[in-house]
Amino acid sequence: xxxxxxxxxxxxxxxxxxxxxxxxxxxxxxxxxxxxxxxxxxxxxxxxxxxxxxxxxxxxxxxxxxxxxxxxxxxxxxxxxxxxxxxxxxxxxxxxxxxxxxxxxxxxx
Amino acid sequence: xxxxxxxxxxxxxxxxxxxxxxxxxxxxxxxxxxxxxxxxxxxxxxxxxxxxxxxxxxxxxxxxxxxxxxxxxxxxxxxxxxxxxxxxxxxxxxxxxxxxxxxxxxxxxxxxxxxxxxxxxxxxx
Amino acid sequence: xxxxxxxxxxxxxxxxxxxxxxxxxxxxxxxxxxxxxxxxxxxxxxxxxxxxxxxxxxxxxxxxxxxxxxxxxxxxxxxxxxxxxxxxxxxxxxxxxxxxxxxxxxxxxxxxxxxxxxxxxxxxxxxxxxxxxxxxxxxxxxxxxxxxxxxxxxxxxxxxxxxxx
Numbered sequence: 548x549x550x551x552x553x554x555x556x557x558x559x560x561x562x563x564x565x566x567x568x569x570x571x572x573x574x575x576x577x578x579x580x581x582x583x584x585x586x587x588x589x590x591x592x593x594x595x596x597x598x599x600x601x602x603x604x605x606x607x608x609x610x611x612x613x614x615x616x617x618x619x620x621x622x623x624x625x626x627x628x629x630x631x632x633x634x635x636x637x638x639x640x641x642x643x644x645x646x647x648x649x650x651x652x653x654x655x656x
Numbered sequence: 657x658x659x660x661x662x663x664x665x666x667x668x669x670x671x672x673x674x675x676x677x678x679x680x681x682x683x684x685x686x687x688x689x690x691x692x693x694x695x696x697x698x699x700x701x702x703x704x705x706x707x708x709x710x711x712x713x714x715x716x717x718x719x720x721x722x723x724x725x726x727x728x729x730x731x732x733x734x735x736x737x738x739x740x741x742x743x744x745x746x747x748x749x750x751x752x753x754x755x756x757x758x759x760x761x762x763x764x765x766x767x768x769x770x771x772x773x774x775x776x777x778x779x780x781x
Numbered sequence: 782x783x784x785x786x787x788x789x790x791x792x793x794x795x796x797x798x799x800x801x802x803x804x805x806x807x808x809x810x811x812x813x814x815x816x817x818x819x820x821x822x823x824x825x826x827x828x829x830x831x832x833x834x835x836x837x838x839x840x841x842x843x844x845x846x847x848x849x850x851x852x853x854x855x856x857x858x859x860x861x862x863x864x865x866x867x868x869x870x871x872x873x874x875x876x877x878x879x880x881x882x883x884x885x886x887x888x889x890x891x892x893x894x895x896x897x898x899x900x901x902x903x904x905x906x907x908x909x910x911x912x913x914x915x916x917x918x919x920x921x922x923x924x925x926x927x928x929x930x931x932x933x934x935x936x937x938x939x940x941x942x943x944x945x946x
Contacts, residue, residue, distance in 0.1 A: 570796050571879075572880035574796075576873055579873075583805055585805055588847075589799060589847065593815065603831055607903065612903050615830075616917050629843050631934045
């Protein structure tokens with residue numbers, strides 16, 4: 548059992564960085580390529596989660612708890628963002644009957 | 657039991673085991689009933705059951721907005737709770753100061769809750 | 782060691798599935814699995830409270846909200862809009878460019894020290910609470926303001942106004 552714990556440590560920090568950047572990029576691609584507003588918001592959640600994972604990894608790396616505390620604030624931010632964003636989506640859907648992002652181009656010049 | 661000071665991921669092994677048992681039970685019962693049970697597929701059996709009445713329309717009816725309000729407020733208060741756990745664990749060492757800080761936090765959220773009640777967002781009319 | 786790479790592969794795979802699948806409900810379910818793999822990552826990092834919080838908040842609350850909205854918005858197959866192939870290719874290329882840039886800069890930095898758990902107590906609730914209520918007191922109070930704003934904004938936006946005609 549102890550060997551498993553020993554194995555869990557010792558992963559290069561580089562790999563955490565790489566994993567987080569891959570998932571962040573997947574989130575960016577999702578935002579850029581999808582037109583469904585809900586999936587765009589889910590991609591934003593993916594990006595936030597990638598950052599959370601990196602903050603936790605750095606916090607363990609430096610032996611400092613502030614990184615993990617910061618994740619709480621990111622989570623509070625994500626909850627607030629999701630609540631307001633989904634309320635906006637519901638309002639838009641009620642008025643336009645569509646969740647296509649292109650139905651929101653009225654503000655475009 | 658009290659020595660939770662240097663807990664490691666290994667301490668989560670019982671939880672993992674329990675989840676494995678739960679998932680395994682669900683999967684095996686579903687697969688098992690598929691394998692064991694007799695299969696008679698008629699028109700009436702395959703149609704969805706609606707108290708004997710013919711099925712009308714799509715199953716994907718839009719849900720009422722009231723549920724959404726409840727869900728949103730649940731998310732907000734859920735996030736509030738994650739700030740309360742660290743406070744509750746450190747309650748003694750933080751003392752009076754921590755209590756006041758938490759009261760400010762709770763007071764601001766209570767303000768929002770009063771707004772919600774005043775706005776009748778949670779009422780089912 | 783290999784457990785990390787397995788879980789990392791799973792999280793990348795499922796997060797790819799989130800943006801690939803056409804059905805939004807499947808997408809939400811894949812996102813739930815992705816968040817679960819993140820929870821496993823936190824457990825592996827010995828950030829135990831974070832794992833529990835991730836489980837409760839992300840998988841419990843936020844995902845429920847997403848599913849609710851999907852149910853609210855009466856989505857059938859026809860309502861799912863798709864972008865043109867050109868825009869998809871351009872978006873994918875742009876994302877890959879971002880990934881290559883970031884990966885290249887990480888490579889240039891050369892921080893390949895292994896992650897050693899210096900302080901195993903770091904992810905426990907009590908130590909997090911001490912930091913939260915000493916150094917991060919002001920952000921903590923401000924976050925309550927943020928939550929208040931979100932509550933008011935969501936209610937104001939989503940509440941159906943009484944017809945005052």
